[in-house]
Amino acid sequence: MGLEKMLTRKINYYWRVAATGFSFATFGAxxxxxxxxxxxxxxxLKRQPEQQHQLAQKIIKHSFKGFVDMMKALGIMTYDVEGIEKLENSYGELVIANHPTLIDVVLLIGLMPQANCVVKQALWSNLFTRGPVQSAGYILNLGSEQFIQSCVSKLLQCNAASLVIFPEGTRTLKGRKLNDFQRGAANIALRAKVPIRPVSIRCTPSTLTKNEKWYHIPDRPFHIEIKVLDALNIDEILPQTEVNPKNVRQLNVWLYDFFDKELSK
Structure with missing residues (x-):
């Protein structure tokens, strides 16, 4: 019986390696x-750039949802969402999340009705991802004043979609709970004065972290737990909400501590 169990586990492991490779090849295609x-x-179909972005975002949303459901059907992963209705009704909010795995953004965008997103240079120029991110009008993170203004403008548009950003800037390093937060999210929140929607993400066992190859999969299917929390208003966090370096720093520290406590529960 012990030998049979070991053989079954090995077959399951190699199946998941192959299925993971197939999944990412499908994503690239x-x-x-x-x-x-x-x-x-x-x-x-759409003449105006904003209409083009909205249609592309909806296509990407359904593509990402299909990709995640495919990974689930292949036995690679499972996931559950607490508070999904808060994401389904999120418009004009700054959605911030921690970033434990490679597919966090795919999961979040697949769950939201429509979303803008901040992306790094590697995704903007990658052969397999630049088509989706550029056609959807996602915002390239150059860490500049223009980048901050572009994010604020997106959030303040009429009937604006929410903006997804990961304050860590990159995936969490393996073995860590959180990377340090960059100040971009806090800066955007202070300038836009929109609600902040925190989303905590846990992955068990840890996989697809920073500097971890896609084929370094765990010994069992991984499970992602997404918890959508209540929206936060800046004036309930800071006594003063003027845009200045001190307030940006204080808000950034507060947000980091908030996520640190949430992930410690």
Whole structure:
């Protein structure tokens, strides 16, 4: 019986390695399809750039949801969401989340009705991801004043979609609960004066972290737990909400402590 169990586990492990490789190959192919076929079609259907971005975002939302459901069906992962209704009704909010795995943004965008997103240079220029992120009008994180203003403008548009940002700036290092928070999210929140929607993400066992190859999979399917928390108003956090370095620093520290406590529960 022991030998049979070991054999079953090995077969399951190699199946999940192959299924994970297939999943990421499918994701890359989907990115190329969006770049080569869907993006030009969107431009033909919608003349205004903002309308093009909205349509592309909806296509990406359904593509990402399908990708996650495929990984679940293949036995690679499971996930559950607490407070999903808060995401489904999130418009014009700054959605901030910790970043334990490679697929966090895919999960979040797949769950939201529509979302803008901050992306790093690597995704903006990658052959397989630049098509989706550019056609959706996602914002390139250059760490500049123009970047901050672009985020604020997106949030303050009429009937604006929410903006997703990961304050850590990159995936959490393996073995750590959180990386230090960069101040971009706090800076944007202070300038836009919109509600902050915190989302905590846990992955058990840990996988797809920073500097971890896709084929370094755990010995069992991983489970992602997403908890959508109540919105936070800045004037309930800080006594003063003027945009200055001191308030940005204080808000950033407060947000880090908030996530640190939440993930320690």
């Amino acid at each position: 989907g990115g190329l399809l969006i770049a080569v076929v869907i993006s030009p079609t969107v431009k033909l």
